Amino acid sequence: MKAPAGALLPPLRGPEADAGSKRAHLYRRIRSAILGGSLAAGTRLPSTRTLALDLGVSRTTAEDAFAQLVLEGFVERRVGDGTYVSSAIRPPRIDPRAPPPGVALSARGAAIAALPTHLDIVKVRPFRGSQPDTRAFPVRTWQRLISRRLARRATRMLDYGDSQGYRPLREAIAGYLASARGVRCTADHVIVLSSSQQALELTARLLLDPGDTVWMEDPGYPGALAALHCAGATVVPVPVDAAGLDVEAGRRAAPRARLAYVTPSHQYPLGAMLSLQRRLALLDWASRAGAVVVEDDYDSEYTYENRPTAAIQGLDDAGRVVYVGTFTKVLYPSIRLAYAIVPGGLVDAYVRARRMVDGHPPVLIQAVTADFIEEGHFGAHLRSTRTLYAERRAALIDAVRAELAGEGTLGPAGAGLHAVVHLERRSDVAVARRALALGVDVRPLSAFHHGPAPASGLVLGDAALDVRDIRDGVRTLARAVASAGSDRR
Structure with missing residues (x-):
């Protein structure tokens, strides 16, 4: 009796083998071993009968996996001799985990790769991040609004959307901001985005050239600092005290800066509110320097002692403020909806840049959010x-x-x-x-x-x-x- 021959393969184990198709798992493992070099060209593989016995699978499973590998050219069958790794396979010359030879990150890519990361976790525990309580969100109301939208205009909700954002949502945002935050805008100034971080990235990309000087609160929001660094900006840290950003310190350090990033309603992370005197001084500096103020209003909806202070944008008569807000703090994090209020002359550039990034957020979620606001559920x-x-x-x-x-x-x-x-x-x-x-x-x-x-x-x-x-x-x-x-x- 002829003894079984061929390379040994370890048994199928682990959740991958249990959760998916054993045929697909076996196929992927043999293919990976061939591409990785552990099964070299010309290596004889065991027969399907032997393979089935060794791995505890049916012979049909082994046969199907081999058939796929033969079809793709990874193995070849020799009549009367057996199954072998294809002679066309060449061993890998480089470590597959290493960067390809001659391929290097750009300066922007290197800056991104060097950024520190802070791992987000699903489980909420004391005192992780600035997270809303998703248990407090009216899920049943949201579910009803989604069902109603799909029942009325299912096809339209599944189609491509406006890169500036779903217009009824832009109108709802403009109306809300006018009454709650004192923002002066129309729906034509609103750009719906996937996150406030996207707003910062687009702003840095559109308004800054490498080497441009930028004011940044110190301490400040790491995401904004990352966006500025990745744009190649020279970031000038400006101290923060009980009255918020020290505008005079910024003037002394970099009087001709191109941009200033601020969180005036609730300074991140210290919590100070930018005083009216400094708000006016900041706008005066921006007008004289030809600079832009990015106002990140990330959680101003939540004030517990006094009414929220009106946004800087509402004081701006010169079109110098880009106002950024988000729904991730007031609704739920995975909604991935935010917005920027952009001066009229910049809207077209923002929309074009936004189109190049990811087109638009899901139309259905935008429409449901508009309904949520307009019907009073948001308030x-x-x-x-x-x-x-x-x-x-x-x-x-x-x-x-x-x-x-x-x-x-x-x-x-x-x-x-x-x-x-x-x-x-x-x-x-x-x-x-x-x-x-x-x-x-x-x-x-x-x-x-x-x-x-x-x-x-x-x-x-x-x-x-x-x-x-x-x-x-x-x-x-x-x-x-x-x-x-x-x-x-």
């Missing part, structure tokens, strides 16, 4: 979540006072989805590391500075947490602070 959701988050912010204030007395003080806490605890004697990096080991996820304030951090602190997102989770989280954070030592370095 109702804002009122209910504002009350909910205010209760949680009060719990955070009380917990910090009780658990971190003498160790940390809370910064401005009257607005937004996060607040900052300023540490007295501890290294925020060390505390954050110890807290993470205890199951509490906080970001060190020093991570938001462009250079050496003048102060130590922790950024705490509280909106998505129940009051009990907030109290327990601060209690755990106090343990991390106490065990971190007193070295501020």
Whole structure:
């Protein structure tokens, strides 16, 4: 009796083999082994009978996998002799994980690849990010609106859309911003985007040349800093104090800057509000310097002590402000809808650039969001979540006072989805590391500075947490602070 011959293959194991087709899995594994060089040209493969016995699959499964490999030229069958890896296969010359020879990243690509990343997680835990509570979103209302839209105009909702955005949504956004934020615009100034980050990327791409100087809040939003760096801009850090961006410091450092990025309603991450005096000074500087102000109004809907302050854009008579807002904080993160309010002379350029990126957001989601706003659900959701988050912010204030007395003080806490605890004697990096080991996820304030951090602190997102989770989280954070030592370095 002739002994079985041919290369040995390891058994099919793991969730991939269980979840999908065993034939497809076997095919992919043999193909990968051939392309990777572990099965060289001319290697004899076992018969389908032997393969089926070795791997615990049916002979039909093995035969189907071989047939596909023969069809694609990876293996060849020799009558009366067996099945072999095709003689046309050549071993790989380079590590498949290494960059192709002679191919290098562009300067922009290298800048992107060098950016620090902060992994997003699905599970919400204290005190991760500036996240809304998705449990508070009216899912049934949203589901009803989607069903109604599909029932009425299913085909239209599935077609390509306007790169500037679904017009009824643009009209709804313009109406909302006029009444709630004092923004002066029409639907023709609104561009619907997939995220506020996309708005920053497009703005940097359209308005900046490599080497242009830009004012950036220090500390500030890392996503904005990334967009500016990737555009090749020279970023000038401008300090922030209790009145927001120090406009005079910016004037002294870079009087002829091309652009200034600000978060005036709720400075990210410190929470300060830009004073009226500085708002006017910023607009005056922009007009004289021929610069643009990018106003990122990322979570101004949530104020707990006073009415929201009107946007800078509403004070602008010279067309110097690009206003950016998002629905990811007020509705739910995966909606991937945001918007930019652009001066009239720039709208066409933004729309063309937006078309080149990804065309437009899903028409159905835009239409449902327009319905959500126009029928009053948006206002109702804002009122209910504002009350909910205010209760949680009060719990955070009380917990910090009780658990971190003498160790940390809370910064401005009257607005937004996060607040900052300023540490007295501890290294925020060390505390954050110890807290993470205890199951509490906080970001060190020093991570938001462009250079050496003048102060130590922790950024705490509280909106998505129940009051009990907030109290327990601060209690755990106090343990991390106490065990971190007193070295501020």
